[in-house]
Amino acid sequence: MENKVPREARAHGDASFPLCVYHVVLTPGPTQQIVNYHWHEETEFVLVTRGAVNIQVGTDSYIVHRGQGILINREEVHAFTEADSEESECYAVVFDLALLLSSSSYDRLQHQYLRPIIQEDWFFPTYIKGETTVDIAILSHLQEIVRVFPDCAAFEMTIKGHMLLIMAVLLESNQMVFYKIVDTVKSSNMARMKLALDYIGKHYQEKIRLKDLAEQLAVSEGHMSRLFKQMTQKTIIEFINDLRVNEAAKLLQSTDKSVVEISNEVGFEDPSYFNRVFRMIKKCSPSQFRRLFEPKKMSS
Structure with missing residues (x-):
């Protein structure tokens, strides 16, 4: 019997570049994808590109419109459904935070900024509405990640650069959540x-x-x-x-x-x-x- 446990175990990318970008079509019809509640150890950044998407993260629900995004921390349960719009599409960037680390040495960037994120001392904010300069910068980097994957030359370098810039924007603007109040x-x-x-x-x-x-x-x-x-x-x-x-x-x-x-x-x-x-x-x-x-x- 095949086990369809909602905790995903499939690889997103590979060991040398643990990231993959998925086009998710939620518009009702034959090509509609069903993305029910599930979770995984990777982080996921979502960019809505058509209409609106109803995205559930944990016990919270967001109607995310075109040009807006959602940042999902690893192990957070989430689901996507179409919202009340004719079209409903998004791109999901699923990646292991280890992607951001240097491969040869433990540098200041890892110690001071990336280690607290990977060790879950800091969490990503959830809803990126595009209403502030910080939001606009994050969404711009996400758009570039989606655009270059996987066919542009040296897309791996471009994506890693944009990912690090997202982290820098979040840290510089104090948007990272330093603890989560547990209900x-x-x-x-x-x-x-x-x-x-x-x-x-x-x-x-x-x-x-x-x-x-x-x-x-x-x-x-x-x-x-x-x-x-x-x-x-x-x-x-x-x-x-x-x-x-x-x-x-x-x-x-x-x-x-x-x-x-x-x-x-x-x-x-x-x-x-x-x-x-x-x-x-x-x-x-x-x-x-x-x-x-x-x-x-x-x-x-």
């Missing part, structure tokens, strides 16, 4: 949510009952439902269906398995129900979706 209730809820997401990721191909999920968290079924809706803005079944449809879409693109086989593999017991849910999320049937991506599949 014990929110912290407890987030820990429970991670357990719930972990359980769903491991068992999404099986029948998941509310009772089983509540038992994992040692809470009542009612509390489990309310907590999940509050934290993810989705019901448990909506979240599971999103995950299953996302996995089904990958299989439709990458395999020749029948729609019924894929339906069963991702956890739908009834192929008719799978078709209805898939159409509701992707705005087309599974067969139409497969035909849409057939040229890409044949050329790969």
